[in-house]
Amino acid sequence: MRKKMYVPNKYVKEDEYIADRNALSSENGTFIAKQYYSLIRNAGRLILTIRDADTGEKYFEKIDKDALAEYYHVKVGEWMNTKGEIELNWAGTDADGNPLPTGTKVEVVLQAIPSYYNNVEDVSELNADGMFIRTPFVIDNEKPxxxxxxxxxxxxxxxxxxxxxxxxxxxxxxxxxxxxxxxxxxxxxxxxxxxxxxxxxxxxxxxxxxxxxxxxxxxxxxxxxxxxxxxxxxxxxxxxSVASSDVSDSASTEVSDDATADKSDDAASDSSSDESSEDDSGDLEVAKTSDTKKNIIFIER
CATH class of the missing domain: 2.60.40 (Immunoglobulin-like)
Structure with a gap:
């Protein structure tokens, strides 16, 4: 399988990024493989939740502990620990593994909780914007x-x-x-x-x-x-594969920058806040199974 960077439209460059276009099929072998992230301070817990955007029903949750923030290594002269990852392998299904129907709106939410709040059991009380990366999707199995x-x-x-x-x-x-x-x-x-x-x-x-x-x-x-x-x-x-290889490499950085700017209301990072644990440089890796000719694609956020 070949890997390549994916923006919401992996075939051509677009005039603008529109978050409502983000879509995932629950029937064509596509699945969200990983969530990447970069932290501006250490996190005691990382909670990755995939839920129904309308009802709040939880389809997936994974909790990792003790994630380290990026830092600058003076002797080496470069930033270290700049990207972490959480494996998901979520294929657009409910909690029982049933494919979600077309039109289901989902939200992939990564919450990075600073170690200061390790004793807080109900994390819903912790809602500072800087703790979150939120990525919306709609399940879509219909062909144009x-x-x-x-x-x-x-x-x-x-x-x-x-x-x-x-x-x-x-x-x-x-x-x-x-x-x-x-x-x-x-x-x-x-x-x-x-x-x-x-x-x-x-x-x-x-x-x-x-x-x-x-x-x-x-x-x-x-x-x-x-x-x-x-x-x-x-x-x-x-x-x-030919079509996406023609455009995806050159388009990924440009569109990803737009995506970060356009979603700042949902996943803003405030490095000056005591409660902020994460910047907004998170990626979702989306893979495709079954046929080795199919692309492994990445959704850059």
Whole structure:
């Protein structure tokens, strides 16, 4: 399996980061493997909870003790202990291991509790923003689809729909090589979106992907210049690897910086606060199982 940095859209760069787009499938073999974090002071406990964002139902919890903060080593001349990790291996299931249905809103919450509060049993009393990294997700198992298409002025106009957000349109040739990548930049969930692609590219398939890596591939008739039947091909194999490798490495830092800034209200770090135990540099590692051709992807926060 290959590893690569993942931003909410691993295929193309986008105009902005929108937290509501974060999605995870409970059916396509994806799972949250690890939570990374960096501490600004020692923590007596690290509590990682995955819960229903609406009801508070707890799907997963793991507690680690005695996590050390990062520090600067004068003799070595560099920062040490800059990143810790907690293993999760959570595949979008409830506490009994049942896959969560599409539309379930979940929140991955890491709480870093300073050693000063080791004697506090009810950690719900400790709610300073600087103790938390919060990452929202929505469970999404539905594929995006093309509603209609038309050709005009050497452009293929596509109207598409997803139950949440379509992430990208990908053009592939007969050999499943990626010849075109288009960001959809959808800003409102569940709405129909239109976009145009250039017909000067030699392509045989049009693929739609969403943020949970659900995808649908259509055949393209180059003679009739029209989109035909849905193909049996799947973008989770080699073609997806090619597409994501074209953009993910260059896009990850840029989008991750936006993600940190945009979620500051939820996971703000206040290094001057006595109760603050963690900065906001936390990562979620998301992996994909089953097929060795599928990507191991990382969600950077």
């Amino acid at each position: 689809s093309i509603i209609s298409s038309e050709t005009k002025d050497n452009k293929l106009k596509i109207k598409m729909h997803d139950n949440r957000y379509t992430a990208a349109v990908i053009l592939l040739n007969e050999d499943a090589d990626v010849v075109g990548l288009y960001a959809v930049n959808q800003t409102k969930a569940g709405e129909d979106v239109e976009m145009e692609v250039d017909l000067d590219k030699e392509f045989s398939y049009v693929a739609l992907v969403d943020y949970a890596d659900n995808n649908r591939v259509y055949e393209y008739d180059r003679t009739a210049k029209s989109i035909g039947e849905e193909s049996a091909a799947d973008m989770s194999s080699d073609a997806a």
